[in-house]
Amino acid sequence: MTLVVLTREAGLNGELRSHVPPDMTVREVPMTTTTMTARDEVRRSIAASTWAGDYQTIVLSSARATPYVDVALDYAISSPVIGAVGVVTKKTLEGLGYVVALAPEVPNARALGAMVTKGPVLFVGAKDPRPELEESVRARDFEFFAATCYETTPLNLSPAGKATLKEADVVVIGAPSAWHVAKPFVSASTWVVVPGETTADEIRHEHERVRVAWGNDLRLFLETQHS
Secondary structure (H helix, E strand, O other): OOEEEEOOOOOOOHHHHHOOOOOOEEEEOOOEEEEEOOHHHHHHHHHOOOOOOOEEEEEEOOHHHHHHHHHHHOOEEEEEEEEEOOHHHHHHHHHOOOOOOEOOOOOOHHHHHHHOOOOOEEEEEEOOOOOHHHHHHHHOOOOEEEEEEEEEEEOOOOHHHHHHHHHOOEEEOOOHHHHHHHHHHOOOOOEEEEOOHHHHHHHHOOOOOEEEOOOHHHHHHHOOOOO
């Protein structure tokens, strides 16, 4: 029977699990834990930035940042442009009632940055984010400020968790931070499924079998993997 391993944090795998065919075995092995930043701390950070009150574009690269969009809006112009990397982030924002004007067809940070036409740009997301988004925005001569709203830290996997990864036919990875924890234990024959091209690009440097497939696309891919 095909073994599918879900690696998001405990309690966050429900939607992914719903897309796994019922005749497959599903196990959850979280790779990371996330500490959210206090809203007042995020507010103080943005308020102290050079362009507070003048941000014309707000961008997010993770659904984890969506609870802070209202804070970001307080320091932007009226009706700023909102951009998102990845289908999960875009879907979450739209579910909260926001209009996402920037969402690249190939979901990666550099592609999103290349779509920006108004600055300065306020990024709301992880501590120590990858550089592609900022590099792409600055290459277009727009100012950029990153506001940290969460920090992801790796978990020490149990022997059982490591063994489960080694046995997996498919491992679902939501972000590069999760891959950094999982990669020593993922077999070369295992398919690694990710939500977007930013994560896929990083993993492809170290693992050959990578597929971008999320939501219903995940189900369709898994249906081809019956063992």
